Amino acid sequence: MSSSSSALSEPDQLNLMGKVNVFKVQGRDRRGRKVLLIIGKHFPGRMVSSEALKRYLEDRIYPKLEGKAFSVVYVHTDVQRSENFPGISILRSVSEAIPMDVRSHLEAVYFLHPGLQARLFLATFGRLVFTGGLYSKVKYVNRLEFLWEHVKRNEIEMPQFAYDHDDEMEYRPVTDYGLESDHPRVYCGSSVDNPMSLYSMRCIA
Numbered sequence: 001m002s003s004s005s006s007a008l009s010e011p012d013q014l015n016l017m018g019k020v021n022v023f024k025v026q027g028r029d030r031r032g033r034k035v036l037l038i039i040g041k042h043f044p045g046r047m048v049s050s051e052a053l054k055r056y057l058e059d060r061i062y063p064k065l066e067g068k069a070f071s072v073v074y075v076h077t078d079v080q081r082s083e084n085f086p087g088i089s090i091l092r093s094v095s096e097a098i099p100m101d102v103r104s105h106l107e108a109v110y111f112l113h114p115g116l117q118a119r120l121f122l123a124t125f126g127r128l129v130f131t132g133g134l135y136s137k138v139k140y141v142n143r144l145e146f147l148w149e150h151v152k153r154n155e156i157e158m159p160q161f162a163y164d165h166d167d168e169m170e171y172r173p174v175t176d177y178g179l180e181s182d183h184p185r186v187y188c189g190s191s192v193d194n195p196m197s198l199y200s201m202r203c204i205a
Contacts, residue, residue, distance in 0.1 A: 071110065113165055
């Protein structure tokens, strides 16, 4: 637990997460499955403990999934490591605590607006942090227009800064568009555990 999170009681941490709306079960994907929307920029990474985060998910989010198949849309837009990243140990603790009935029903994780730092982090630590097959379900999505191919646009309340980011990308030399995965089969035998190999294989925004 960080010093910041220890300054808040667990009830205060739970209330904080509820107020900032990091997690929402909202809308459906193109196959009719519920969508768990996660807004990374809103996550108070330095102010909540792993225990509070796990309790919040168990009490307020997992029940809304109703034990059925679902997808996750994680919005990485404008995430700041110093503000929003809870740490590897907390991520792994939360990942390992996901109930089996929830884990088994997770079909895909759409990772919107991944940057170079996030890609290298996942290539290096993804299998360590996201255990039990979760890592292989991550699909990178560089533009909102590609996300809407998999999720019903009119049912998801996407923050304005995500649209602004897409607009900014129009003026940047990006060739890596579309839906991707860091699963080994995508790279035809190249190692995704080597950050330099990953970087050399892609032109990353």
